[in-house]
Amino acid sequence: MKFLDQAKIYIRSGAGGGGCVSFRREKFVERGGPDGGDGGKGGCVWIEAVDGLNTLIDYRYQQHFKADIGTHGMGRNRAGKAGDDVVLRVPVGTQVLDDTRETLLLDLTKAGQRECLLTGGNGGWGNARFKSSVNQAPRKANPGEPITERWIWLRLKLFADAGLLGLPNAGKSTLLAAVSEAKPKTASYPFTTLHPSLGVVDIDASRRFVLADIPGLIAGAAEGAGLGSRFLGHLERTGVLLHLIDGTADDPASAYKTIREELAQYGGGLTERTEIVALNKIDAMSPEDITQKQAELFAACGSKVRLISGVSGKGVSPLMGELSAIIKARNLANAKAELKALQIDEPQPWSP
Numbered sequence: 001m002k003f004l005d006q007a008k009i010y011i012r013s014g015a016g017g018g019g020c021v022s023f024r025r026e027k028f029v030e031r032g033g034p035d036g037g038d039g040g041k042g043g044c045v046w047i048e049a050v051d052g053l054n055t056l057i058d059y060r061y062q063q064h065f066k067a068d069i070g071t072h073g074m075g076r077n078r079a080g081k082a083g084d085d086v087v088l089r090v091p092v093g094t095q096v097l098d099d100t101r102e103t104l105l106l107d108l109t110k111a112g113q114r115e116c117l118l119t120g121g122n123g124g125w126g127n128a129r130f131k132s133s134v135n136q137a138p139r140k141a142n143p144g145e146p147i148t149e150r151w152i153w154l155r156l157k158l159f160a161d162a163g164l165l166g167l168p169n170a171g172k173s174t175l176l177a178a179v180s181e182a183k184p185k186t187a188s189y190p191f192t193t194l195h196p197s198l199g200v201v202d203i204d205a206s207r208r209f210v211l212a213d214i215p216g217l218i219a220g221a222a223e224g225a226g227l228g229s230r231f232l233g234h235l236e237r238t239g240v241l242l243h244l245i246d247g248t249a250d251d252p253a254s255a256y257k258t259i260r261e262e263l264a265q266y267g268g269g270l271t272e273r274t275e276i277v278a279l280n281k282i283d284a285m286s287p288e289d290i291t292q293k294q295a296e297l298f299a300a301c302g303s304k305v306r307l308i309s310g311v312s313g314k315g316v317s318p319l320m321g322e323l324s325a326i327i328k329a330r331n332l333a334n335a336k337a338e339l340k341a342l343q344i345d346e347p348q349p350w351s352p
């Protein structure tokens with residue numbers, strides 16, 4: 001299945017059916033009176049977040065979604081049929097933006113969340129609705145409400161517990177393939193990864209989390225260089241970032257600063273995320289190089305630098321255990337905050 005995280009689509013609700021002007025015509029029934037029925041309501045356009053999807057590829061081949069119009073009213077007080085709704089099924093984490101991509105309209109963060117994007121037009125009243133003591137034979141009916149239409153953008157931000165980032169060829173895809181069942185493309189040339197990948201890291205029965213790998217960033221990504229910063233949005237929902245540095249590069253400190261500058265320019269609160277820095281590919285380095293580059297990287301980031309090798313697996317298990325502990329603590333803190341927000345203050349006893 002191909003990955004697509006952005007799609008522009010056209011949506012249109014259904015128009016309401018028109019009311020009917022009709023009079024009862026029956027033998028031996030004098031002055032039957034008006035019996036025009038109301039028009040049917042037009043269909044609505046809904047969007048629903050569902051499990052089992054992780055791409056918007058379905059909206060690449062179909063961009064127009066139109067709800068049915070309501071049927072016109074008929075004689076004998078018969079109301080028109082309501083138009084069928086249109087339901088857009090999208091992955092959890094999908095955002096709905098306006099045509100300019102500047103205003104966020106909806107953010108679907110939970111499976112089963114369902115929202116109405118466009119409401120169908122109401123059906124018009126038939127002439128039976130206008131009968132009164134002073135107007136017993138009205139010859140008027142209302143038309144149905146017109147359609148509403150607009151272009152919108154769908155943008156997917158994947159849900160993951162931890163995110164991988166770094167320069168191209170830092171070994172992110174190799175690490176993801178080593179710790180999960182994901183099969184991302186790996187090669188010795190830059191920009192092997194062209195779209196985000198998700199993998200489930202299964203340490204044991206009680207420790208499991210989702211790890212996201214995004215394409216490598218380069219200097220100037222915020223201005224569109226390389227693959228740009230388009231995929232950084234998938235890291236906005238993560239709680240911890242695993243920053244991989246290629247140990248075989250000449251200047252690991254400069255590589256770290258480059259990525260941090262791109263995160264600061266992108267915004268989205270990524271610079272405030274918990275960050276773990278790891279020096280990768282130590283299997284291809286001498287002990288002297290490992291010591292020297294670890295010290296340089298520590299001076300640049302000001303935190304502990306883990307030593308790992310995605311190929312040989314050295315240092316990977318302790319690193320995954322550390323990530324799992326951070327994620328567990330964060331989830332526990334979020335759960336406590338939600339419970340606290342739901343608690344209702346107990347009424348205080350009355351006192352003069």
